[in-house]
Amino acid sequence: MDDAATVGGGVEDTYGEDRATEEQLVTPWTVSVASGYNLLRDPRYNKGLAFTEKERETHYLRGLLPPTVISQELQQEGNERLFYKLLIDNVEELLPIVYTPTVGEACQKYGSIFSRPQGLYISLKEKGKILEVLKNWPERSIQVIVVTDGERILGLGDLGCQGMGIPVGKLSLYTALGGVRPSACLPITLDVGTNNEELLNDEFYIGLRQRRAIGQEYADFLHEFMAAVKQNYGEKVLIQFEDFANHNAFDLLARYGTTHLVFNDDIQGTASVVLAGLVAALKLVGGTLAEHTYLFLGAGEAGTGIAELIALEMSRQTKTPIDECRKKIWLVDSKGLIVSARKESLQHFKKPWAHEHEHVGNLLDAVNAIKPTVLIGTSGKGQTFTQEVVEAISSFNEMPIILALSNPTSQAECTAEQAYTWSKGRAVFATGSPFDPVEYNGKIYVPGQANNAYIFPGFGLGVVMSGAIRVHDDMLLAASEALAQQVTQENFDKGLIYPPFSNIRKISAHIAANVAAKAYELGLASRRPRPKDLVKYAESCMYSPIYRNYR
Ligand SMILES: NC(=O)C1=CN([C@@H]2O[C@H](COP(=O)(O)OP(=O)(O)OC[C@H]3O[C@@H](n4cnc5c(N)ncnc54)[C@H](OP(=O)(O)O)[C@@H]3O)[C@@H](O)[C@H]2O)C=CC1
Ligand SMILES: CC(=O)C(=O)O
Numbered sequence: 001m002d003d004a005a006t007v008g009g010g011v012e013d014t015y016g017e018d019r020a021t022e023e024q025l026v027t028p029w030t031v032s033v034a035s036g037y038n039l040l041r042d043p044r045y046n047k048g049l050a051f052t053e054k055e056r057e058t059h060y061l062r063g064l065l066p067p068t069v070i071s072q073e074l075q076q077e078g079n080e081r082l083f084y085k086l087l088i089d090n091v092e093e094l095l096p097i098v099y100t101p102t103v104g105e106a107c108q109k110y111g112s113i114f115s116r117p118q119g120l121y122i123s124l125k126e127k128g129k130i131l132e133v134l135k136n137w138p139e140r141s142i143q144v145i146v147v148t149d150g151e152r153i154l155g156l157g158d159l160g161c162q163g164m165g166i167p168v169g170k171l172s173l174y175t176a177l178g179g180v181r182p183s184a185c186l187p188i189t190l191d192v193g194t195n196n197e198e199l200l201n202d203e204f205y206i207g208l209r210q211r212r213a214i215g216q217e218y219a220d221f222l223h224e225f226m227a228a229v230k231q232n233y234g235e236k237v238l239i240q241f242e243d244f245a246n247h248n249a250f251d252l253l254a255r256y257g258t259t260h261l262v263f264n265d266d267i268q269g270t271a272s273v274v275l276a277g278l279v280a281a282l283k284l285v286g287g288t289l290a291e292h293t294y295l296f297l298g299a300g301e302a303g304t305g306i307a308e309l310i311a312l313e314m315s316r317q318t319k320t321p322i323d324e325c326r327k328k329i330w331l332v333d334s335k336g337l338i339v340s341a342r343k344e345s346l347q348h349f350k351k352p353w354a355h356e357h358e359h360v361g362n363l364l365d366a367v368n369a370i371k372p373t374v375l376i377g378t379s380g381k382g383q384t385f386t387q388e389v390v391e392a393i394s395s396f397n398e399m400p401i402i403l404a405l406s407n408p409t410s411q412a413e414c415t416a417e418q419a420y421t422w423s424k425g426r427a428v429f430a431t432g433s434p435f436d437p438v439e440y441n442g443k444i445y446v447p448g449q450a451n452n453a454y455i456f457p458g459f460g461l462g463v464v465m466s467g468a469i470r471v472h473d474d475m476l477l478a479a480s481e482a483l484a485q486q487v488t489q490e491n492f493d494k495g496l497i498y499p500p501f502s503n504i505r506k507i508s509a510h511i512a513a514n515v516a517a518k519a520y521e522l523g524l525a526s527r528r529p530r531p532k533d534l535v536k537y538a539e540s541c542m543y544s545p546i547y548r549n550y551r
């Protein structure tokens with residue numbers, strides 16, 4: 001039986017209050033019905049001018065609102081359902097505000113804009129008491145946690161405690177794009193200090209003013225957190241690691257992948273979305289995955305994560321050992337091309353990519369030496385796909401595939417305009433942050449957005465709705481396949497390798513269904529019986545922001 005299991009009469013004892021002995025501490029939660037002024041101040045239940053006459057009468061709202069009653073569609077105020085309705089109905093327009101690039105700026109300024117808690121802050125001060133801190137969060141039935149320690153926020157570096165904007169933003173997409181209800185989502189920032197001097201000296205900084213904990217201290221803190229989450233929410237809560245630095249991210253995933261339901265969005269979600277884009281791109285440029293040659297700028301979480309999933313899919317398709325497939329993929333890091341002579345000094349996640357080749361010191365030389373058909377930027381450094389680089393890859397490819405994945409916009413390896421102009425309109429191009437369409441030689445080019453936001457909401461829904469207990473690589477491939485299948489001829493005709501975000505709820509339902517199907521096939525799904533039509537089931541599970549009627 002798990003920790004949130006039933007007691008005596010089958011009543012759920014989520015926080016163990018009924019089972020607690022007299023010596024054990026319990027949290028005195030109360031539940032009350034909101035009415036009057038308090039109801040209007042509660043973002044979860046407030047409907048503002050959309051309260052009906054009857055609701056105004058029964059909930060003591062007379063006089064607190066002007067007399068007019070208007071529909072949700074016309075409302076201009078702020079509450080949770082209205083927020084999600086607006087976001088879902090205008091997703092393409094609002095994504096850049098809720099998500100990259102604006103979320104990056106919000107993190108940079110989080111100290112000055114902090115007003116109310118949107119998630120849990122768990123700092124080193126809480127060591128030994130993390131379970132108690134989790135119990136302070138008012139929601140008990142949590143299905144998805146996005147957690148960061150703020151060390152690699154987008155391509156903006158260490159933003160410490162102010163990284164909270166990322167879990168908050170990601171989880172709002174879980175709801176808007178994937179239909180996971182907001183009350184089941186919990187954003188968490190683990191504050192283990194920051195090495196960002198500017199923040200340490202900023203009077204408005206909201207985090208601990210100390211340098212980052214490392215080594216055993218860090219590992220113990222994370223271990224307490226992971227154990228507390230499992231104890232409090234059970235085995236089936238999905239823990240999404242987000243924007244950790246790579247020296248911790250790979251280890252955390254390996255360490256907890258066998259004991260918890262964990263997913264690293266930067267390594268795994270990004271890999272799944274990029275593989276989908278590449279599979280779709282092949283319809284435009286021709287060839288199979290194995291017939292292409294890949295060069296990455298950036299060999300961290302995103303770069304090596306994508307490389308590994310491409311190699312895995314290639315290996316499945318060609319029935320060739322994965323080691324052989326890896327040889328089609330090359331990566332450049334801050335020291336140049338990753339080659340076998342560097343193997344000893346490489347971080348472990350780079351070692352599989354250290355192929356036989358002479359030293360190459362920079363990207364341009366690597367492009368000319370490797371002659372890739374696909375160039376992928378995951379360096380977090382802006383303007384690194386220079387004119388020479390784009391011209392070089394365009395000189396030996398009719399249609400080079402160029403993905404500038406680094407976020408936010410300021411860190412993109414090149415802009416859409418640069419990619420189309422320098423490739424003379426021949427590049428199949430997508431970016432991590434959104435770029436407007438570009439007119440080149442009288443033709444309009446629409447860059448797609450290669451961002452893990454296509455994958456994680458649907459992936460998470462699939463995991464949650466099937467009651468999966470572990471994440472398996474095949475579930476990432478399933479998500480990727482479902483996304484690639486959603487690209488229509490109309491999208492291809494515009495040069496797009498991703499479907500528009502305006503259809504994202506439908507796309508997410510397909511991704512969720514494919515992921516759930518794989519979880520059942522692998523014996524990892526605990527929800528029985530398996531729903532027959534998983535797409536319909538996914539749609540039926542999705543949160544809708546339409547106002548509910550109050551008694
Ligand atoms: N579009 C999307 O969905 C996603 C985009 N990203 C973006 O990708 C970027 C990287 O993220 P992530 O992989 O997690 O970061 P990491 O820190 O793990 O990796 C960065 C890599 O880039 C290399 N690098 C840095 N500067 C240069 C340079 N000037 N020349 C060559 N290589 C360089 C680093 O080299 P070294 O190892 O030598 O230090 C490292 O290998 C971020 O901007 C992030 O926003 C991430 C996830 C998803
Ligand atoms: C998109 C994302 O996860 C990142 O840039 O880190």
Ligand SMILES: [Mg+2]
Nearest residue numbers: 242243265266
């Ligand atoms: Mg990220």
